[in-house]
Amino acid sequence: MTTMKDLTRVLLLTCLLPTGLSVKKQSVFVYSRLGGVTLLPCTGLPSNPDCSLISWTFFKGGHVRYTEEVSGGEVRMDSDKSSRLSITSNCSLTIRDLLVDDAGSYVCLQGVNSVTDVYLSILTITSQSTISDLQPGGNLTLNCILFTYYDVGSCRSYSSMFNLSWAAADGTLLQPEDNRYELIGRSRCSITLVTHLQRGDNNRAWRCQVTTKGNIRAAFQDFTSRFLFEDAPTALVPSADVSCPVHLPISRITLCVALPIMVIIVGVCTKRGDRRRAKTSAAGIELQEVHC
Known part of the structure; x- marks a missing residue:
């Protein structure tokens, strides 16, 4: 009788043991953009998981780079991503300010069991x-x-x-x-x-x-x-009218005001120079006449 009871217990344990230890592994593909924020889910966990049992690893294909980003539910301070990583209440992994080097394969583990493979691509x-x-x-x-x-x-x-x-x-x-x-x-x-x-x-x-x-x-x-110049430069057409349209830029308005003033100044200086030369010539003639 005792042997029968022991056999029954062994059969029950054999049925329950795989159910308690087996974890159905899932694969998730995540796409995000450069400089953005993304969430890498750790799926298949109970509604209130114990994140102290969770770790995240990162694998960069091609370059054969393998690192542990999260250990015991905490972001590792020796990770080059540590300032941009955080763990959510359901043990998912958030990455901010995404870089090209963040693209790769991430694995969420519960203890030693792999729970979710997340494949992150960056646009x-x-x-x-x-x-x-x-x-x-x-x-x-x-x-x-x-x-x-x-x-x-x-x-x-x-x-x-x-x-x-x-x-x-x-x-x-x-x-x-x-x-x-x-x-x-x-x-x-x-x-x-x-x-x-x-x-x-x-x-x-x-x-x-x-x-x-x-x-x-x-x-x-x-x-x-964004255009540096919305319109192609247009050629200036000479005109007899020296007036300046009000829609011209400030630099052109300044030029239009300054140019007539410069012309007047040059004219006045030229006229004064002519008068001085005329006086000098007249004085020379008078001296020549006295000398004679």
Whole structure:
């Protein structure tokens, strides 16, 4: 009888033990923008988890860099991200002021068990145009790159999970049939936009966005084109009228006022010089007559 009871207890423990120790590992893909804030979730934990059992590790693919960012629910002070990291009440990890080097694979662990793998990608925009190009008739060249968890622009292992595109500030995709837009050097993780600028493009936002399956926008980054000169310089046309229009800049108004004054001063000086020369000549004649 005692043997039967012991066997029953062993069977119950055998059934309960895997349930208490097993943790279903999940994978999460997070997309954010350069300079932004992102939340890396630690999923699968109870509603009120004990974060003192949680740690976070970081792996940078390509460069083979592995570090522990959080230990015992606390941000490690020796982490190069320590000033930008914080732990939420549900043990998720927040990263502020995102850098390109933050892209990588993060793992949330409960004790020694891996709970969640989080793959963070960072969206960036760089401009290849000079300030002089930012004016009507100029060309604006913008390069959008998604830095992935594996390596810069490689997008290995999950390249079919998202798509990069250029859009207006409201999210409307730029139409390729518009001949003033051109997409060059396009790849899975990089897309370059060349735009022939018009007058209405001053202070306009150009948006690169990453969308996932189901056309869900996961992240976006904007670039605003600000013109140094809204209008091309126009040639000055000579005119007999010396009056100055009131809409001219202050420098031109000053020139218009100063120029007539300078002309008057030169005229007065010239007239006085002529009088002095005339007096000198007359005096010479009188002296010559007395001498004779």
